[in-house]
Amino acid sequence: MPFAAPVRDFRFLLDHVVGFKAVTETERFADTDDDTVGAILSEAAKMADEVIAPLQRNGDLNGAVLENGVVRTSPGFKDGYDAIANGGWVGISGNPEYGGMGLPFTLAASVNDMLSGACLALGLNPLLTQGQIEALEAHASDAMKDLYLPKLNSGEWTGTMNLTEPQAGSDVGAVATKAVANDDGTYAITGQKIYISWGDHDVAGNVCHLVLARLPDGKPGTKGISLFMVPKFIPDDDGNPGKANDLRVVSLEHKMGLHGSPTCVMSYEGATGWIVGEEHAGMAAMFTMMNNARLLVGIQGVGVAEGAYQHALAYALERKQGRSPIENGQGTIVDFADVRRMLIQMKAETYAARAIALACSVAIDMSHATGEDEWEARAAFLTPIAKSYGTDTGIKVSELGVQVHGGMGYVEETGAAQYSRDVRVTSIYEGTNGIQAMDLVARKMMDGGDMAFRLLDEIETDAEACRGTFGDMADAVFGAAETLREATEWLLEQELQDRFAGAVPYQAAFARVLGAHFHLRSAVAEGGEGPRTELARFYIERVLPEHDSLLKAAQAGAEGLYGLSVEALAS
Template sequence: MPMTYAPTADFQFLLKDWLGLDAHYASLGIGDFDSELANEIVAQGAKFALDVVAPLNREGDEEGCKLEDGKVTTPKGFAEAYQEYVENGWNAMLGSADYDGQDLPYTMAVPVHEMLNAANLSWRLTTMLTESAILAVTKHASDDIKSTYLAKLISGEWTGTMNLTEPHAGTDLSLLSTKAEPKGDGSYSITGNKIFITAGDQDWSSNVIHLVLARLPDAPKGVKGISLFVVPKFIPDANNEPGEANALSVGSIEHKMGIKASPTCVMNFDGATGWLVGGENQGLACMFTMMNDARFQVGLQGLGAAEASYQGALTYARERLQSRAPQGIQNPDGKADPIVFQPDVARMLLTQKSQIEGCRALSLLYAKYMDIEKLGTEEEKVHADLVLQFLTPVCKAYMTDMGLETTNIGVQVFGGHGFIREWGMEQHVRDVRITMLYEGTNGIQALDLIGRKLTRDGGKMLAATYSAFNDLVNNIKDESAKASAQALLDEWQATSNECLGMDPTTAATAACDYLAYTAYSLVGVLWYSMANSAKQCENTAIASAKEKTKNFYVDRILVRKESHKAALFAGTDSTLSIAESEFDYQ
């Protein structure tokens, strides 16, 4: 089933009552923004997501994309929806005002992005990658490149892509072989093949701006020898309009399990003209600016798909009559009760609800620290950057793992009907499955967290993240809840400190369990904090439901952390002692 409503009441509670948006903006010196404006933007974003984008989701999945005569066509209505999106200024939300952007805080934009993902994940992908490209160009490109591309990308007149992966080089970018030859005029000739390129071509915009990783002739081996280039589909002319076609093409469109309405392209660069972004051999650092933003945005994709599945499951559970509830008749005028009253169905719905709302809080806390990293004092920016670095792999992996679990639950609530395409529930499962793979698989996220962000960092990011969550604990008024939250946070910190001395092999073996343990623990802290704030909320339904949902999370979901904690200290023998030949018995 498609997204049928927007969780605007939850956003309003989280932004105003829990996050304290007015005080947050005042502390950053942007008091002209407030929670009232944020609520209006969220409401208008919800209207666009529901009225324009969501109705295209099912049909887009059925129709898919086409490649004919070297041109990509997206499903009916997609390009028109994009034009409405850019005309209404949604694409420019986060862009710099120096290039006609709106410079909105992330805390205003992130709710809109979540709802777009819930409405139509395939459609959202192109705009998401453009935002990430804008960020990379803004932070690393020369003034000439900025003046040529930024305003067009921010407005949405042009779109952006990320070109990393090659057939033989996925996670291991040290194997990357695309070449960049200087042409003597400040530009470079780019030759190579890239795969899995989201929106490598489409019929939405007049130009597509590719950010491409490639190697210069005398570059060092490995990842230290990678540079980043901006390579347009059409080379801008003297009036900064699309001019001569560049020497690049779409080789094919991938046939995929899900996100069928998003064109995932094989890109061929045959001596295409490009320009260097950042310094020579600094491409990986530049690309990580884009990639880290995209990793958080992919986490939002998991959250959006989960929300859409939950809405479908809840609607169905309220309408489907089947048997009598064991706790007593709930529908005396009917022959059976709605299945929402069945304990097992309530368990499934609350598993969805408690994790979705926990992830939503995590995403908005992340957005708050993005605001601080952009607008705070120098000391605040350093602190915020440490928090964001630590939370990025957690957001990407946990939210997408959660997305697959909850969309599977959505199918289960429907029973056999969930397996039938006409209901739309199986599409959420197919669409969200990719989120655990691209922008770095969730296993890579776990290795990044326990390796770069914990053990190799020496605990600085850990300390900053503890401080950020401890601030939330200190604001809890109920002493019993505060003590429980503090004990949970302190246990997580102590367990994390135990991991600091792990050797690389042990850390790699424990990585996925450490990430899951961290996610369940920190979201637990968020639930104690949210439930406390809900007691002061004017919305009586939220005031009551948040406490009850917190209790379910603590009793049924948070306990998962114990198995992950035990596993992360189980050592390497049970995983690595088996010989390669012993994986089968042939």
């Protein structure tokens, strides 16, 4: 399917909206000048457009298969992966000491956005490896770093994350996979893991599994879990893939989408593993991988939204149906008000979600570059919002894309439905969006709401500063921030069960207000006239008002959810 990475949007957001300049002014990222940023974005876009996007449809029609215990990926995926690896895109933000490019995470996020829009099934592979690189940099021994990081950064080997088991989904503390110490410092890993994305394949020389397992003296719950590196092939003395480890792919999941991404049921049968970090501290190590993975999953949603929007726009520009209702129109369905409404909403939502994700990425970079707690807290607060809004946007925009196509959207040959099927899982994996919302109103509010209020202060300050020029738009954003502030104050006074009952609408409302904030910033940066200003006007006038009803739902409390008994639900 044709795809054009939105390089101009990335440049505009980085230069004028999300504060990326602060990242490049730090000592750590001082070498990331404008020329470097431009080269990274343009070269990544060229690869996404010309090499990866043509694999999108084939990956859906000819998905990964398991043949005689070997996973065969979709035709063309090996060449596509080689382009990603050989271009250095896997290790773009990895430590240069271990072969990474050492560039800001924000640029890695931008590249992942492009790859997701071009072909999510393939773009998921390097995302997992990048998460593993970060976890190993933070928690692995020097010997493990020396062995694995150069191979992972180069893309010669790939990484996975093994948490879920049949009885342990969101409840990670129920993990039953066992780890028993061997005499040589290694561990024997035994158990079954499910939903392992890219758990096996034929595109790289080794698959490195990070596996959560419990030592014999591990306490019940998450505090008794340790993390282990369990490679498909055990490295030999020269660091090359040696003998096969005692693990196997039991089956591939049959999914509604992402057919090109092999999702494996893995069996570990006394497989050899090496501990990562301290005993019984596996969740802390795994969360290093999961936190950035959650943001990147949000970015997957944004990328797919971009692809679905472009696909729908191309159709709307060529589909003739009836007489144009406007003078000097295109003569196609793009002239009709409802089609135009859907297309503008697709574009406006995608832009807002991308801005939130990049703002979170900037906070991550600033945290790494400065070590300041405030940046770390900002990144932590924005992560669940970016993950949920990005994936919700991908789902909503893809659904609208099908609607723009009309009856042809329901016909598989147009490819419109693939975006909707592929992106649907993003609101589920890496922590469901409901869990993200619960995290936002509980753990992320343990500071008494300080970070929430800091963000609201910034939104109101920006809106106040441009009231003279942007009038009603600035007033609307300021007023929405005040309503959100009042809801946040109410939330902080409630018991957890009442917070949880309204967590999802509260999170959605926060995303709405942040999205309006970044749209308004874009309009200001454009000078008040032009397409970004008109896009901001659409979002603020037609999308932002949803925040009010969302916040009313958020403050309804838990009692009403339990007024209808289980028996009544089943009757």
